[in-house]
Amino acid sequence: MRRARLAARCTAGALAIGVATSLLLAATPPASAQSTVDDGADLASRFTFAVLPDTQFYSRYSAEQFQPRYGTDPFATQTQWIADNADALRIPFTAHIGDVVDRASVEAEWQAADNAMKNLEAAGASYSILTGNHDVLDSNDALVDTDYDLTAEPFLRWFGTERAAADPSYQGSDPTGFSRYHVFEAEGQEFMVLTLPWRVSDATLAWADSVMAAHPTLPVILTSHEVLNVEADGATPRETAYGLMLWDKLIAGNDQIFLTFNGHFHGASRLTKINDFGHEVHEVLIDYQMAYEGGNGYLGLLEFDLTNGQINAQTASPWVVSKPQETLASYDQPFLEGAQQQYSIDIDFAERFAGFNPTFGEGTTPDEHSLTQRARDILLDGFEGPDPISTELPGDERDFVEAEGTVAHWRFNGLDGVVDADTVIEDVAGDNDLRRVDPASTDAVGAEWGDVTVESTDVHGFSSDGAAVCFADSSATRYSYLSTAPDAVVNDVDLSDGYTIETFVKLDADWNAAQNGWSKALVRTGNRSWTEMPPSRWDYTASPTALGISNLREFQYSSLSADAAKGDRVNWSGEIMTGSWSHVAIVNDPETQTTTMYVDGAPVLRNAVDTVGMTWNEGMPWILGADWVDDAARNGWHGCIGETRIIDRATTPADWLTQRADLSGLQISSAPSGVLPAGTESVTFSGTGLPGADVVVATSESASEVVAAAVASTTTAAATTAAVVDPDGRWTITMTGLSAGSYDAQVTQSLGARASDPVTAQFSITAVVEPTPTPIPTAPGEGGGSGSDSGNGSAGTAEGALPATGLDQGVWMSLLALGGALLAVGATIAVRARRRMRV
Missing domain, CATH: 3.60.21.10 (Metallo-dependent phosphatases)
Incomplete structure (x- = not known):
């Protein structure tokens, strides 16, 4: 009987994923x-x-x-x-x-x-x-x-x-x-x-x-x-x-x-x-x-x-x-x-x-x-299933997957309070920053600067951004929105070869169909009547592409494909709950000629077919927070919008913002090893890792007794040193202030609370040994002493054995050789001194 596969995974405790x-x-x-x-x-x-x-x-x-x-x-x-x-x-x-x-x-x-x-x-x-x-x-x-x-x-x-x-x-x-x-x-x-x-x-x-x-x-x-x-x-x-x-x-x-x-x-x-x-x-x-x-x-x-x-x-x-x-x-x-x-x-x-x-x-x-x-x-019984989707909560705001082909990625962390005329929502992938459009310059009724704020207390659990922009008191006539600049590169980005649009959205708890139905969260503005789209009863003067919510609280994604003559292509979700965050991903795949909407990772049932790419009107901006119909904004989004990203290719869930950065690639290319000479006070580690991640080297040092006469006691200490991985993926850490002892180094890279498994390195530093004073040899009959071992500290040690001090044999042999040399030098000096005295 085949059994279900076992696959390990880490969880959000929840969602998340406030997750749907x-x-x-x-x-x-x-x-x-x-x-x-x-x-x-x-x-x-x-x-x-x-x-x-x-x-x-x-x-x-x-x-x-x-x-x-x-x-x-x-x-x-x-x-x-x-x-x-x-x-x-x-x-x-x-x-x-x-x-x-x-x-x-x-x-x-x-x-x-x-x-x-x-x-x-x-x-x-x-x-x-x-x-x-x-x-x-x-x-x-x-x-x-x-x-x-x-x-x-x-x-x-x-x-x-x-x-x-x-x-x-x-x-x-x-x-x-x-x-x-x-x-x-x-x-x-x-x-x-x-x-x-x-x-x-x-x-x-x-x-x-x-x-x-x-x-x-x-x-x-x-x-x-x-x-x-x-x-x-x-x-x-x-x-x-x-x-x-x-x-x-x-x-x-x-x-x-x-x-x-x-x-x-x-x-x-x-x-x-x-x-x-x-x-x-x-x-x-x-x-x-x-x-x-x-x-x-x-x-x-x-x-x-x-x-x-x-x-x-x-x-x-x-x-x-x-x-x-x-x-x-x-x-x-x-x-x-x-x-x-x-x-x-x-x-x-x-x-x-x-x-x-x-x-x-x-x-x-x-x-x-x-x-x-x-x-x-x-x-x-008889079932063999696939591995499940696995994800983790983000460690901090850096903990997301950088997707190849990203043309715009708007994030809100670092901002707080009212979004006013001086607020810039940065495009972390390029130069397509968003700014608030002055309410006085729109047809909005009663809109104020205070209607739009950046919040960080309630966000989607799987968004590493940790912040979102929220639109209050929105309706069909009262609205606010963020817009790219007229000359932003993303305005004219060609998505004919497929694309992925991701965003995190939430409807306010007091959302209602009469005031907020058919509002939009993300729009590529323009006018469909300027394209080759056949005239239609509905939305003929709406923007070519828009993601919003219906009067039945269903996510609706409506877009003209690159061949606008095929008409509108629409995706629909099921009913969306108010007061709850959702991650929405829209993937247009030229190979299958489909556009699929995913809500919190799961594809919806009603998806668009016979669609490749996207039609757009040149020079028209992207906006967040309102619809755009008849060449003007309307229908404000009543709720919040989190980080939003546009990619110029079809992607899979492994590329999405709900996934975590790969911390498994940490490598050490250079590290201390073996026995280092006495007096070594610093060592250097270097290697490669995830650009922007924190690398930490933590060691536990145990300085063993070298010889009873040379080291009075056993001491322990710990050291930790950190660095940030360079944009080219390299890092170097120098640890200083080291002393004699054995070291077990644990090297990890992390993004906030989430860390990689450690990579280890071991080394030791030889202790400096002060020689034990020895009696000066005398001629027969001079001084006392009978040549016995009493008082020389070696009693009870078998011939050829090494004292049990915790040092390895190589270190002991080095110390013994050093000690022997010092004793020989001392003996020679003593003999010469006696000869001079006799003369």
């Missing part, structure tokens, strides 16, 4: 055939609860992309795998947590969802399903479930209560039909799953209260599309106003609710809260729609261990392991193993439920080994 979901993939360890959850050799009462997070893109692109490529889609693969393994993994229930489809008005998407859920129904596998914001015709926050026209809602037509009633776990619904409750049995115990729709009414909350009151002994798992959000680091939980409303009005006052699941927000997180009864409630977010292929088939598998009091969770993808080997990309990992993707929750079920169900026990059949490990074994 695909940065979570980049920031988690690779799958291993060995479970990191204790498999519990003892038998226990166990079952698995399955969770299906947002499937909207699986439904949307089933017929268009997945079926032609694979013959199926991730949604159908997930449900078929659950059906096939329900017995082996003891799965009594599966919960879908909303956003079943992407566009509620499109029948084909509901058809794809219908086909997927039929797999569970055909196997007799119980499940619940609920509405997310994409599953209702109008998801306006001002509306609640009782405001909808129930006869018009597609969800109720495709997944209405009549269909739900065919499931034996189904127990009832609220008057709208959106909210339902199910009861399933596992290991001799019963649990309730309570589902709530997108934007619940007070009437429905009252219904939910009544359902629990009618079943007062059942532990309740609450599922809703929104309860918990996630911070920009991709791991830390963030509470929402809607989630807090559910807590205050429903969860905190119902001790039966011990666990919640939701999707909607891109990523994975958990939060444990204490309810009104002093008991823990575990809130869990799981949503991977912004990952590769719209989520790459990841689902939640939660093993309930009733005997040992644990819920063991893992995030797995039946879709990844089902794909043909030749189609696998680095994103295709069968398991995600970050702290919020594989974890254990300690819960003494009997104690936790004692307040409403004092008879709840440990289950009736303690006969099962780890179901978590069994799920891993099933998924990994």
Whole structure:
């Protein structure tokens, strides 16, 4: 059986990658055939609860992309795998947590969802399903479930209560039909799953209260599309106003609710809260729609261990392991193993439920080994996957990959406060600096200098720049922007042979479609009507190339290829969360004639084809922070923009700003070695390394006793010396103030907090030995002495042996030779002196 490859990686702790979901993939360890959850050799009462997070893109692109490529889609693969393994993994229930489809008005998407859920129904596998914001015709926050026209809602037509009633776990619904409750049995115990729709009414909350009151002994798992959000680091939980409303009005006052699941927000997180009864409630977010292929088939598998009091969770993808080997990309990992993707929750079920169900026990059949490990074994059987994408947090602002072909790279570190007329945003790759355009010289309404500031407290975790420019109070009419100079070289750069555009962007938390929809972050200004582009209804007088956000919070990249006559080519992302950073890379590849958008490392599903290069209008600048239509700026970016780079070729993720500089090339070409002469006080190291990196030589010196009479004690010391690698990649370090002893030198190069593995060098310095005074030889009968060894310090030393002083034999031999020479000279002088005295 082939096993999944093991590959080491370092993580961001998070993202990052505040990272969106695909940065979570980049920031988690690779799958291993060995479970990191204790498999519990003892038998226990166990079952698995399955969770299906947002499937909207699986439904949307089933017929268009997945079926032609694979013959199926991730949604159908997930449900078929659950059906096939329900017995082996003891799965009594599966919960879908909303956003079943992407566009509620499109029948084909509901058809794809219908086909997927039929797999569970055909196997007799119980499940619940609920509405997310994409599953209702109008998801306006001002509306609640009782405001909808129930006869018009597609969800109720495709997944209405009549269909739900065919499931034996189904127990009832609220008057709208959106909210339902199910009861399933596992290991001799019963649990309730309570589902709530997108934007619940007070009437429905009252219904939910009544359902629990009618079943007062059942532990309740609450599922809703929104309860918990996630911070920009991709791991830390963030509470929402809607989630807090559910807590205050429903969860905190119902001790039966011990666990919640939701999707909607891109990523994975958990939060444990204490309810009104002093008991823990575990809130869990799981949503991977912004990952590769719209989520790459990841689902939640939660093993309930009733005997040992644990819920063991893992995030797995039946879709990844089902794909043909030749189609696998680095994103295709069968398991995600970050702290919020594989974890254990300690819960003494009997104690936790004692307040409403004092008879709840440990289950009736303690006969099962780890179901978590069994799920891993099933998924990994025969699977050989690719190595995952690996990245690290930057050590400092220098820690990024210098990309060949960079024509402009704008960075903000070193700046602070308001961006005014004197502020220069440096192009670190050339002479294409950005400056703020005076608000008074534009058509902006109410814009002020103070609207644009450089911030360094909240940036994308994988940007080494550590700063960003933020645009406040922006709208269609109030805007500010940064621009290259009229004569900047980048204005007329020819990108006909392909290109890469990278940037880091964030939408403000108060972003709204009415004020900020269709705004732009980065634009190559101009007018499409000046090109060979055929007249069109939309955007005919817009700029040739622009990256922005739609009114549905989707990244949109719109560009004319080098052959403008082919018309507009557009890339679209999925829904982007406000208040969270994203890394966006746009890669135009002439070989494939495609333009691919990557969000936090993962390619989006809707990419442009039949496109090579870029059309531009001569002399027109690049701008950050606003759109450019009808020969003027408009639609300001409401949020922040981080470092931004333009490269004149197609690149791969290894070249991007989310990757780290290569510190592995440190070499020592010259270093001290062996035994150095006595009195040596300085030594020189030299070699090659990464230009701009810090090189440090650290030594630990141990001066051993040379001879008892010459060295009174053993001393230790340490020395550290640093240098910066020259632009040509060379470095030299001279260490001074050295003394006798043995040295173990550790040479490393670093960029701030991130350092290379050390390269070592060893040497020693001979000690200066003062000769021991010796008696002057006398003629027979002169003076005392019988020629014995007493008092000469050599007693107890065998003939020919060297004293155990810690010095190597070569040093001892040198010292002995020196000592012998000194003794001979002393003896000669003494004899001559006696002869003179006799005369």
